[in-house]
Amino acid sequence: MDEAICRTCGADWATGAFTANCRACGGGAMTLPCPVCGGACGARWRRAVLDTSDTGIAHWLGACAKHQVEAPAPGTAPARTLATFLFRFGYFTPTQVRNMRRHPEWDDEDSAAVFILAEDEPAAMALGFEFADAFVARLYELEAIPDPDGAYTWSLATFAHWIETDPAEIADARAWSVPTIAGTTDIPSAIAQFAVD
Numbered sequence: 104m105d106e107a108i109c110r111t112c113g114a115d116w117a118t119g120a121f122t123a124n125c126r127a128c129g130g131g132a133m134t135l136p137c138p139v140c141g142g143a144c145g146a147r148w149r150r151a152v153l154d155t156s157d158t159g160i161a162h163w164l165g166a167c168a169k170h171q172v173e174a175p176a177p178g179t180a181p182a183r184t185l186a187t188f189l190f191r192f193g194y195f196t197p198t199q200v201r202n203m204r205r206h207p208e209w210d211d212e213d214s215a216a217v218f219i220l221a222e223d224e225p226a227a228m229a230l231g232f233e234f235a236d237a238f239v240a241r242l243y244e245l246e247a248i249p250d251p252d253g254a255y256t257w258s259l260a261t262f263a264h265w266i267e268t269d270p271a272e273i274a275d276a277r278a279w280s281v282p283t284i285a286g287t288t289d290i291p292s293a294i295a296q297f298a299v300d
Contacts, residue, residue, distance in 0.1 A: 106152045107133065111159055116150060124274035129161020129187055137167045138187060138220060138283050160186045163220075167285070185285070188224060189267040189276050190231030191216040194239050194257055216267070216276055217293055218283040224266055230284065231266075232258045237290050238297070 107117040111127040114120040121128035129135070133150050136142030148165025155162045163185055193214045195203070203209045217234050221227035239257040267273055282293035 106156060110156055116152070123277075124270040126268065126270055126273060127155055127159050127161055129155075129163070130277060131161070131163075135163055135165075137165060138163065138218070141280075141283070154186075158186070160188075162186045185220045185222060186227075187283070188219045188221060188227035188231075189216055189273050189281070190219050190227060190234065190264070191267050192231065192235045192257070192264040193262040194235065194242075194260075197243055212262075214263075215297065216281050218276065218281055220283060220285040227266060228264075230287070231264065233287055234284060234290050234293065235262075235264065238294050241294050 108115055109122070109125060109127050112122040112125040114122050114125065114128055114132070116128075116132040119132045121130070121132045123130070130138075131150070133152075134147045135150070137144050137146040137148060144167050146165055146167060148163040151162040151164050191214060193212045196213055199209070199211050199213065202211065215235075215238060217231065219227040219230050219234075221230060235257045267276070280296075282296045284290055284293045
């Protein structure tokens with residue numbers, strides 16, 4: 104069936120082919136190990152072929168038993184279609200803040216990323232903001248900075264943030280096992296996968 108051919112790279116998903124760094128392929132052919140928990144729950148999600156072809160971004164249908172992310176029961180509503188987005192953001196570490204206070208010319212910033220399963224880009228961006236807020240709060244909590252001006256709320260600061268579209272960057276993030284979240288309850292375990300504690 105022609106619908107199962109990737110319009111971006113030409114891979115034939117029906118035969119199990121996909122291109123690793125293709126945004127439309129999204130790391131799988133017609134099925135994919137659960138992207139919420141990395142396959143730990145044993146579920147396989149299936150490709151929403153038409154949604155993927157229409158948007159050029161991999162869309163998957165499925166449920167994660169481990170994280171309670173699932174589609175509605177059959178006959179009650181259409182299944183949720185989720186796409187994978189790579190949210191990237193900049194931030195200052197506690198050490199960088201101290202260095203900037205000592206040396207006004209200091210110009211340094213760190214960055215991090217998280218994969219987000221969401222129905223659309225605005226939803227991914229909103230969850231990304233929640234993740235970044237919690238991530239930065241955890242950094243400053245661990246440093247136990249006594250100065251109230253030492254920490255900040257990430258979402259109120261003016262840091263760069265975006266949904267990554269470069270296939271090579273997305274492939275690198277997959278290779279580095281960047282965590283995936285699908286809701287706020289996934290944020291603590293995703294933060295724990297970073298070297299912040």
